Amino acid sequence: xxxxxxxxxxVVLALxxxxxxxxxxxxxxxxxxxxxxxxxxxxxxxxxxxxxxEAKVHVTLRVTSRGNAIVHEMQESGTPLDATKYDHPxxxxxxxxxxxxxxxxxxxxxxxxxxxxxxxxxxxxxxDFVDVTGNLQHGHMQHSTFTVIDTDHHAEDWTFLMxxxxxxxxxxxxxxxN
Numbered sequence: 001x002x003x004x005x006x007x008x009x010x011v012v013l014a015l016x017x018x019x020x021x022x023x024x025x026x027x028x029x030x031x032x033x034x035x036x037x038x039x040x041x042x043x044x045x046x047x048x049x050x051x052x053x054e055a056k057v058h059v060t061l062r063v064t065s066r067g068n069a070i071v072h073e074m075q076e077s078g079t080p081l082d083a084t085k086y087d088h089p090x091x092x093x094x095x096x097x098x099x100x101x102x103x104x105x106x107x108x109x110x111x112x113x114x115x116x117x118x119x120x121x122x123x124x125x126x127x128d129f130v131d132v133t134g135n136l137q138h139g140h141m142q143h144s145t146f147t148v149i150d151t152d153h154h155a156e157d158w159t160f161l162m163x164x165x166x167x168x169x170x171x172x173x174x175x176x177x178n
Contacts, residue, residue, distance in 0.1 A: 024118040025098040038178035110134030152176040
């Protein structure tokens with residue numbers, strides 16, 4: 001009887017661990033949903049791209065699919081919405097089992113997938129590379145971090161792995177415009 005009680009305690013403990021782990025993914029997803037809206041700000045590239053290390057960027061985040069996904073659209077401020085001439089990457093965020101996952105539809109012609117680590121501070125979502133499909137000739141996104149500063153400010157960091165294993169880092173300080 002004692003071994004049955006011990007086994008039952010272990011099962012309950014294991015199940016409660018799964019329940020708590022599931023809440024981390026949901027909490028992270030709910031945190032991302034607070035970023036829904038229109039954002040503008042400065043992006044700093046390191047190393048500089050096309051001779052310029054800074055540009056203005058416009059980001060749109062919207063909750064879609066009955067609350068089951070978030071669409072993140074990015075483009076240089078002031079450019080027409082013409083994806084045939086201008087960069088316009090799309091990133092989808094969703095819960096996959098209990099992992100907050102992003103799938104980045106890159107202008108480089110590939111689709112890296114990353115998953116978020118649970119946030120210790122409740123404000124930072126750190127996405128680690130899982131895998132990538134598509135054309136790798138021009139490189140691919142390797143890492144992403146979203147930091148919620150307050151309801152009207154957030155920062156995004158994107159790391160791109162270029163050919164020859166060279167890293168390019170983009171840091172964006174964004175302010176809510178709508």
